[in-house]
Amino acid sequence: MRDLDRMVDEALNEEERALLRSIGEEPRFIAQTLGIFGGRTGWVSGLMLLAQALLFAGGVWAAFGFFQAGDALAALRWGVPAATLLLMSLIIKMSMWPTLEANRVIRELKRIELQIAHSANRTAGR
Template identity: 30%
Template sequence: MDIDNKIRQQLTKESDTINQKIKHDPSLFAMLGDAYKGRLGTWLVLMSIIAIFLSLLMLWSGYQFFFVAENPAVLIKWGVTLLLASMMQIAIKMWIYNEMNRNSTAREIKRLELVIAKLQ
């Protein structure tokens, strides 16, 4: 029974350590804010503004495509505009999230460097 208590205590201690580490990980919005403060912050702001304009273009072209256009040539124009705007917005969002991922990977590498430095 004594060994069982020791195992439980050790598992509880490890669980507490893991919970403390999880609490210090930033949330999605904190990671997004860190990305805007990083090296490519001005580019992220520019891409966010472009994404907003693309959203407006998507709304307008979707409205034109589904509710207004009756001529097939005009219908194709609005449909292509809707598809291209949505694809560009997807590309911008992927780039922003990849930048956030790069920042979090760099943060984890720095943590590992600190742990290795403490071991030596």
Template identity: 30%
Template structure:
């Protein structure tokens, strides 16, 4: 499968002009840290920042509730602290999942730009 993808990429590079090929190379997948920074630079970057603050607060709540769970003398209090810790960890997971979905959305957008470039190059070649 990987060999087939490399062959397709090679065919695409051969079909493009030098300028188009350079632009195509610039569209390669960025590293994870750059993907993270793209989430903060998007239109919903403020929401990502707010979500990180909420996740930090939930992490503090989870640690506090786990400590309180171990220090509770009564069974009912232990159950309550356990529920709080489980819910806070689940909420952190949900927020992280949303954050990763935003990163995936940017990846899909990048791939669509690649397809648009290929279509534009094909139309340019057909017009000549």
């Protein structure tokens, strides 16, 4: 991958390099994560985050009851809900990863689109 990046960089002229530098680097993880709360479906991500937090809190509460149980039946009554709630919380959290990846792909496609538009303008001006 690094060789490909180097070859692309060598193929670009100084004007295109300046354009890519103006776009900037890929945002950090926290900025990418906060980016899923924007746009038309941002409210869905916020609702999923709220549900995930509630499920996680319920799972921790049930896990606390599991570790405080005195007999096996009481431990089972607390342990199954604890495991279920924590797994549901994890599933919701993992369902948000495809949105992060889609945003990364869209950002790269826009970068390529900008390069194509810039090169088309440059060749049309000749």
